[in-house]
Amino acid sequence: MAAAAAEARVFLEVRRRLQSALLILGVPDEGGLPMDVCITPTSLQMKSPGGCTELWLPAGVRLVPSSCRGLRHVAGDGLHMRLQARAEFCTKLISVFNQSSQAQECCTFYCQSCGEIIMRNRKLLRVLPLPHENWGALVDEWCCHPNPFANKPLHPQANDCFTGDCFFLVNLRRDLQQPRPEVAPVETGCLSSENHLKMKPKANTKVICKRCKVMLGETVSLETTKFYMTEIIIQPSERNFPIIPRSQFVQSVIAQCLVELSSARSTFRFTLQGHDGKAYILLWLLNSDTLVIEALESSTSIKKFPLLEDLLKADSSSAWNAVKVLYQPCIKGRNAELASSWESDVSVHCLTLPSATCLELLLILSRSNATLPPSLRCMNSFQEEICVPVNEEGEAGAFPIF
Numbered sequence: 001m002a003a004a005a006a007e008a009r010v011f012l013e014v015r016r017r018l019q020s021a022l023l024i025l026g027v028p029d030e031g032g033l034p035m036d037v038c039i040t041p042t043s044l045q046m047k048s049p050g051g052c053t054e055l056w057l058p059a060g061v062r063l064v065p066s067s068c069r070g071l072r073h074v075a076g077d078g079l080h081m082r083l084q085a086r087a088e089f090c091t092k093l094i095s096v097f098n099q100s101s102q103a104q105e106c107c108t109f110y111c112q113s114c115g116e117i118i119m120r121n122r123k124l125l126r127v128l129p130l131p132h133e134n135w136g137a138l139v140d141e142w143c144c145h146p147n148p149f150a151n152k153p154l155h156p157q158a159n160d161c162f163t164g165d166c167f168f169l170v171n172l173r174r175d176l177q178q179p180r181p182e183v184a185p186v187e188t189g190c191l192s193s194e195n196h197l198k199m200k201p202k203a204n205t206k207v208i209c210k211r212c213k214v215m216l217g218e219t220v221s222l223e224t225t226k227f228y229m230t231e232i233i234i235q236p237s238e239r240n241f242p243i244i245p246r247s248q249f250v251q252s253v254i255a256q257c258l259v260e261l262s263s264a265r266s267t268f269r270f271t272l273q274g275h276d277g278k279a280y281i282l283l284w285l286l287n288s289d290t291l292v293i294e295a296l297e298s299s300t301s302i303k304k305f306p307l308l309e310d311l312l313k314a315d316s317s318s319a320w321n322a323v324k325v326l327y328q329p330c331i332k333g334r335n336a337e338l339a340s341s342w343e344s345d346v347s348v349h350c351l352t353l354p355s356a357t358c359l360e361l362l363l364i365l366s367r368s369n370a371t372l373p374p375s376l377r378c379m380n381s382f383q384e385e386i387c388v389p390v391n392e393e394g395e396a397g398a399f400p401i402f
Contacts, residue, residue, distance in 0.1 A: 009078070010044060010055055011373055014085045014291040021063060021085035024373050026078035039065045039083070055295050058319040060088040076374040087291050087319075106237040109170075109227070112249055114212040115241045118232065119170070125159040130169070132265075155224050166257050166351050168227045168234075169220065206275070215354040218275065229253050230357050247364050254361060255323045257351065259288045267349040271342055274355030279339045281362055284326040284382060292322050294371075326382035327365050 009026030025037060025046075038045040041062045044055040057063070067084035074080050109119040139147050155171070156162045162169035205219040207227070217227035230253050233242065254272075261267050262285050272281040330339045342348045353361075369383050377383060 009373075010293075010295040012057075012293040014061065014087050014293070015287065016087045016289040016291060017287075018289075019084060019086060021083050023063075023081050023083060024074075024077055024079070026373060037079075039063060039068065041065065057293065061291065061293075061319060062086040062088075074375050078373075080375075107234050108237045110233045110235065110241050111209040111212065111214065111216060112231055112233045112244070113214045113246060114209060115243075116209050116211040118209075118216065118227075119172070121237050122170075123159055124161050126157075127161045127163065130154060130162050130164045153220075155221060164226075165261060165349075166229050166253070166353060167217065168229065168232065170225055170227065171223050172225050215275070215356065228353055228357070229257070230353055247360070250357060250361055251364055258283065258285050258325065259323055261349055262288070265349065267347065269342065269345070269348045271339070271348055271350045272358055272361065273350060273352050274358045275352060276355050278355070279330045279343070280355070280358035281365070282328040282330060282335065282339060282342055286324040286326060288323040290322045290324050292320050326379055328382055329362055329366075331359070331362070 009024070011024040011026065012021055014021045023039075023044075035046055035048040038047070041064070042057050044057075046053045046055075062085065064084035064086075068081050070080065070082045072080050106121045106123045107119075108117060108121060110117060139149060154162060154169075156169050158171050160171060206215050207217045207219060207225055208214065209216055214231060215228075216231045217225055220226050230250050233244075233249075235241065258270060261270070268285045270283040270285070271279050272283060273279045328335045328338065330336070343350075365383070369377050
């Protein structure tokens with residue numbers, strides 16, 4: 001096979017359920033020196049007059065060389081081919097807040113951005129998921145009498161934590177003597193039954209970290225506070241604050257939310273809006289069984305596969321379980337018509353996050369999209385991304401996206 005000797009890019013995308021893989025051998029200079037490519041079940045070997053580069057696949061990943069098909073050259077990418085693949089391991093997703101292990105434990109709530117303690121040694125006796133946003137309408141259908149829960153918001157008690165799609169509801173009554181996050185000193189709005197205790201748009205009840213001034217959540221009532229999952233880390237009190245790169249944490253939380261919602265509600269399209277009610281990103285979940293391996297090196301032995309080099313750890317695994325999404329930005333009036341149509345579509349689920357986090361996620365998506373092979377960056381006017389979810393321990397994975 002003809003390719004370039006220097007810095008040949010290798011991109012391997014494995015679909016576990018389909019047992020198939022897309023292999024892209026990219027070349028920076030299409031007119032470069034010839035290269036022989038040898039594919040074995042556990043490695044890729046590239047030989048050129050300048051030397052030999054060998055890339056080993058992670059344990060548990062196997063290719064079937066004899067199944068190679070669809071060999072073609074794509075301008076700007078390089079050689080494309082498809083093969084059968086076997087990925088034997090699968091990381092099991094769990095809730096961002098591990099209900100089974102952390103209920104009954106004393107927990108500490110930290111600001112993810114700076115490590116400031118928000119709540120210390122809170123013993124949670126109950127960790128309960130909030131019902132679907134349309135649960136009130138369903139109760140009306142089930143009951144032969146007036147809905148007894150009508151216009152009654154769900155407030156957690158002192159030792160409760162309620163979990164929503166991307167937020168926690170906790171009661172701060174027991175923490176009156178402890179340092180608390182700042183609340184913007186403005187008019188408090190009335191409660192709304194829509195989307196579980198959302199405040200009226202005119203009300204500004206932001207909860208802000210005292211140290212770094214990042215928005216952590218919003219006040220719901222005098223005692224109840226909503227914390228966004230992208231801003232808070234909850235740890236058993238005996239553990240130390242885990243230092244996780246911000247972009248890595250955000251994408252892991254969002255990836256997990258998309259996977260859990262798509263599995264529970266068969267919802268695959270999402271609108272990410274800020275706390276100000278404005279839509280920032282449209283997301284379309286394609287699949288959650290992707291395993292991504294990438295290499296862009298000229299060394300003679302490659303065993304690490306950095307997608308975003310600044311987040312790679314020396315002891316990191318070389319393969320990453322990921323979810324693949326399409327996205328469209330909605331800032332500055334972009335895609336306004338599409339956003340409006342999605343807003344009125346009952347099959348589209350809306351996720352609310354701090355506006356700054358929405359912009360942060362959009363920057364992560366844009367940067368990550370640029371690392372994909374050019375032919376994989378767009379699909380039907382959408383831009384394509386691959387996001388890595390959290391690992392078995394419930395913390396952000398060791399590696400970011402795409």
